[in-house]
Amino acid sequence: MKFEAVTIKDIAKALGLSTSTVSRALRDSYEISPETKRLVLEYAEKINYHPNPIALGLKERRTRSIGVIVAEIANSFFSQAIDGIESIAYHNGYNVIISQSRESSEREQINLNYLTSRSIDGLIVSVSSETTDFSNFRELFERGMPIVFFDRIVSEIKTHKVIVDSYQGAYDATRHLVTNGYQRIAAIASSESLSITRDRLAGYRAALAESGLALPDEYVRYCPHGGLIQTEISDAVAQLLAIDPRPDAIVAISDKLTTGCLRVLKTRQIAVPQDIALIGFSNSDLTELIDPALSIIKQPAFEMGEIATTLLLQMIESKRPITEFETRSLAPQLIVRASSAPAGSRWETNVPLTAR
Amino acid sequence: MKFEAVTIKDIAKALGLSTSTVSRALRDSYEISPETKRLVLEYAEKINYHPNPIALGLKERRTRSIGVIVAEIANSFFSQAIDGIESIAYHNGYNVIISQSRESSEREQINLNYLTSRSIDGLIVSVSSETTDFSNFRELFERGMPIVFFDRIVSEIKTHKVIVDSYQGAYDATRHLVTNGYQRIAAIASSESLSITRDRLAGYRAALAESGLALPDEYVRYCPHGGLIQTEISDAVAQLLAIDPRPDAIVAISDKLTTGCLRVLKTRQIAVPQDIALIGFSNSDLTELIDPALSIIKQPAFEMGEIATTLLLQMIESKRPITEFETRSLAPQLIVRASSAPAGSRWETNVPLTAR
DNA sequence: TTGTATGCGTTATCAG
DNA sequence: CTGATAACGCATACAA
Numbered sequence A, B: 001m002k003f004e005a006v007t008i009k010d011i012a013k014a015l016g017l018s019t020s021t022v023s024r025a026l027r028d029s030y031e032i033s034p035e036t037k038r039l040v041l042e043y044a045e046k047i048n049y050h051p052n053p054i055a056l057g058l059k060e061r062r063t064r065s066i067g068v069i070v071a072e073i074a075n076s077f078f079s080q081a082i083d084g085i086e087s088i089a090y091h092n093g094y095n096v097i098i099s100q101s102r103e104s105s106e107r108e109q110i111n112l113n114y115l116t117s118r119s120i121d122g123l124i125v126s127v128s129s130e131t132t133d134f135s136n137f138r139e140l141f142e143r144g145m146p147i148v149f150f151d152r153i154v155s156e157i158k159t160h161k162v163i164v165d166s167y168q169g170a171y172d173a174t175r176h177l178v179t180n181g182y183q184r185i186a187a188i189a190s191s192e193s194l195s196i197t198r199d200r201l202a203g204y205r206a207a208l209a210e211s212g213l214a215l216p217d218e219y220v221r222y223c224p225h226g227g228l229i230q231t232e233i234s235d236a237v238a239q240l241l242a243i244d245p246r247p248d249a250i251v252a253i254s255d256k257l258t259t260g261c262l263r264v265l266k267t268r269q270i271a272v273p274q275d276i277a278l279i280g281f282s283n284s285d286l287t288e289l290i291d292p293a294l295s296i297i298k299q300p301a302f303e304m305g306e307i308a309t310t311l312l313l314q315m316i317e318s319k320r321p322i323t324e325f326e327t328r329s330l331a332p333q334l335i336v337r338a339s340s341a342p343a344g345s346r347w348e349t350n351v352p353l354t355a356r
Numbered sequence C: 001t002t003g004t005a006t007g008c009g010t011t012a013t014c015a016g
Numbered sequence D: 001c002t003g004a005t006a007a008c009g010c011a012t013a014c015a016a
Helices: A007-017 A020-025 A034-046 A051-060 A077-090 A105-115 A137-142 A166-179 A195-211 A230-244 A255-267 A299-316 B008-015 B021-027 B034-044 B054-060 B078-093 B105-113 B133-142 B166-179 B195-210 B230-242 B255-267 B301-317
Strands: A063-072 A096-101 A122-125 A148-150 A161-164 A185-189 A220-222 A250-254 A278-283 A295-298 A325-331 A333-335 B067-070 B093-102 B122-125 B147-150 B161-164 B187-188 B220-222 B249-252 B279-282 B295-298 B328-332 B333-335
Touching: A007 A020, A007 A034, A007 A299, A020 A034, A020 A105, A020 A161, A051 A096, A063 A077, A063 A105, A063 B295, A077 A096, A077 A250, A077 A299, A077 B078, A096 A105, A096 B078, A105 A137, A122 A299, A137 A148, A148 A299, A148 B021, A161 A299, A166 A195, A166 A250, A166 A278, A166 A295, A166 A333, A185 A230, A195 A333, A220 A230, A250 B333, A255 A333, A278 A333, A295 B328, A333 B122, B008 B021, B008 B034, B067 B078, B067 B105, B067 B301, B078 B093, B078 B195, B078 B301, B093 B105, B122 B301, B133 B147, B147 B301, B161 B166, B161 B301, B166 B187, B166 B195, B166 B249, B166 B279, B166 B295, B166 B333, B187 B195, B187 B255, B220 B230, B230 B255, B249 B255, B255 B279, B279 B301
Parallel strands: A063 A096, A063 A122, A122 A148, A148 A161, A161 A325, A185 A220, A185 A250, A250 A278, A278 A295, B067 B093, B067 B122, B122 B147, B147 B161, B161 B328, B187 B220, B187 B249, B249 B279, B279 B295
Antiparallel strands: A096 B093, A295 A333, B295 B333
């Protein structure tokens, strides 16, 4: 038995009315007699009638659902963002369709095609680290599909964007290391094509330059696949460790890289921060419980998801096309522990945990 | 400008053909001349035609999308499961619509109504901790909607289910504590109405009974909202700590509870495992990096999502109704560190990390 | 080989 | 106040 749903027709037949009368009664139209309305409403309730959203979509040219494309769902930052997206969507009666690119342009493209062609009213995207050609997004946007980018944005497309102040986050993190006496501060980054990679490295570089510290080329290692490929991170870390003299600190530029880096160091039995200091972007719910010497830069992922969705729904529901697009830049939170935060830091710091 | 899509009509008009001819050409029907096919295909490609999934859905009475309801997306276990769900869905050309109940029956119900009424072809559910009345799920299922439950299942509904061997996981974890000399082993659990709570507590109780250890009623504390309410976990932990003599170990029965418990203990400056041992279910990507004394029971979340989806797609795509439903029970993984695993443990254990 | 007509569930327009 | 009909985009039975 296939799932057979109750339609307006069933009600009409049962009550000896026409479908249009039933339709109007259900929408509480003024032209229907109270008596008929009562009858219809009661019967509809009784047989558990729900309007068919597909038919509605066909009619109204909208589906009340939005698409989301991220690199991977099982990543704290993205899952928190999706949480925020779902929250706003839910309160506005929208469904959320998620898909992941797994950092592959091809897959991103397939998902895009999949979601598009009007099964969604709008799209929220954090682009894959592999993507360099954004013409498909641009075309889609220019053909009228509302799109909001978050975190990994496409600068060249003029639409709403939601980001954190990556530059400032990386800058402050690096300054923190400098203030605490570290001299050879290396960095591990994602794909060069990502907006966040560029911004964060810029902050890192600025902090070093300002402190008069050296920055040999070999101090910066890229992971083109964002650490999604197994050996990518361990290779990068290995290369950093092979430098002579060895760096005494590492700045990890993304969630995945921070945990990956920490994992590699532990496996290699390199103590953090005794042997080498580590500071990185991370949204894991457990970072604050790990090794007390790990400081992290936390992004307001949930809020980013909320804001992106609010902006998207505005675009979808506004009568006239939107011409002014904004870029919301939120402050990340530098959570410093075990050692004190630099004096005058504008970041909130959490309560130091017990020393054991 | 609203997003206006290309339809079969546009192609027909441009090429001076009828819509049916175009439709058939696009579907590579045998009745269309190669020449016409070429023409249509070329033009469709050129103007970037994509069939309207809504119209298709209305016609074929299917949407090629599946719904997912979980307690919260930003929970490692669930986000990993969703990862698995999306993987299988993607490879079969299905979209995934997610929604979260936030452990609220009401919200679960609203999402259910929302997804149902044929905007989805099937449903994957892990029920909310608050839900005790499953009649809506049952009715829906009986009316023909394919449903697969995972993790938090509804035993009374006869459909496919995917779970981990909760009993065995909790049993082995508790045995591990006993073997390592702990005597007063307490437990912190989710809502009593959840299948997993019952199974896991049963495993815990069995292990204690078998070891001849006492189990006063006060040793088991429930968090009806699964720890989603702020003070729920800290209150439960406080109550356990107030017992005289104080328990020397705690078994945490779910993801959320394990991290919550750990957080409370750290805040209270209670060392794990020096002051009190902790072992719990957890799927966080970082558990293995936390305090080396924390042992965890890890669920194969990704695989569970994959299997649930595979079963669901079978139900959706099978011609005749399925009458035989299976319950897949997977083995969890007990990851023991810092202290050795019990002799003869059938669980894989990971490599001990460096002592500091 | 191609075109015409119909239906999927709903609402809007027009007629009673 | 209510009913018949067209339309949304597509696939298909039936005609030609």
